[in-house]
Amino acid sequence: MNETDPDLELLARVGNNEPEAVKEMVSRKLPRLLAxxxxxxxxxxxxxDVAQESFLRLWKHAAGWRTGQARFDTWLHRIVLNLCYDRLRSRKGMPLLEDDFLAEVPDSAPLPEEQLQTQAQHAQMAAALAALPDRQREAIVLQYYQELPNTEAAALMQISVEALESLLSRGRRNLRTYLAESDLAPQQRKASPGRGKP
Structure with missing residues (x-):
């Protein structure tokens, strides 16, 4: 229907309350929104909860969707980002949970040692991401985990491409610093004199 927005035909069918279109939209969008x-x-x-609220908004606006302002996928990602920001603002000061990041690690590793190492790496990266300022974390997630091009990620964040690249640069630098410090911490604990003595 429209070469620049591959979701428009499906969105029109969702707007017409076609059950198969709704199922297809959920299967097409849910994994990325959840991630x-x-x-x-x-x-x-x-x-x-955020994904569910996003789909409720999708159903509400599907019939009246107008092309031209933004791609549908960009709009839907923006909804998810806004809902996430609302939740992050409401819990400022509370640490992000690492257990949910570990749940994404497949449990079919051939050796238990490799699985433990993979889980530790995922936990370390989850903690590093959680330590980033919100905007840097968002930029990193959109580019590396959602695999969005810079122009699309910048549009979602409502900033220029240059500002996105600056956030990515600072985010990567902060991740490197955090990961380097977390690698040093166990070594420093081992080398620290007097530890474990009564």
Whole structure:
């Protein structure tokens, strides 16, 4: 129907309340929306709530969708981001949960040692992401986990491409610093004199 927005035909069918179109829309969009919300919130239950609220808004606006302002997928990602921001603002000061990031690690690793190492790496990256300022985390998640091009990620964040690249640069630098410090922490604990003595 429209080469620039591959979702328009399906969206029109959803607007006409076609049950098969609704199922197709959910199967097409839900995995990425859940992944985005999970990475930003660090909580699988909250991510499911955000995805559900996003789909409720989708159903509400599907029949009246007008092309030209933004791609539908961009609009839907913006809804998820806004809902995540609302939740993050309401819980400022509370740490992000790492257990939900670990749930994404497949449990079919051939050796238990490799599985433990993979889980530790995922936990370390989850903690590093959680330590980033919100906007840096959002930029990293959109580019590396959602695999959005810079122009689309910048549009979602309502900033210029240059501002996005600056956030990405600072975010990567902060991730490197956090990961380097977390690698040093166990070594420093081992080398610290007097530890474990009564």
């Amino acid at each position: 985005l919300a999970s990475r930003l919130l660090g909580d699988a239950e909250e991510a499911r």
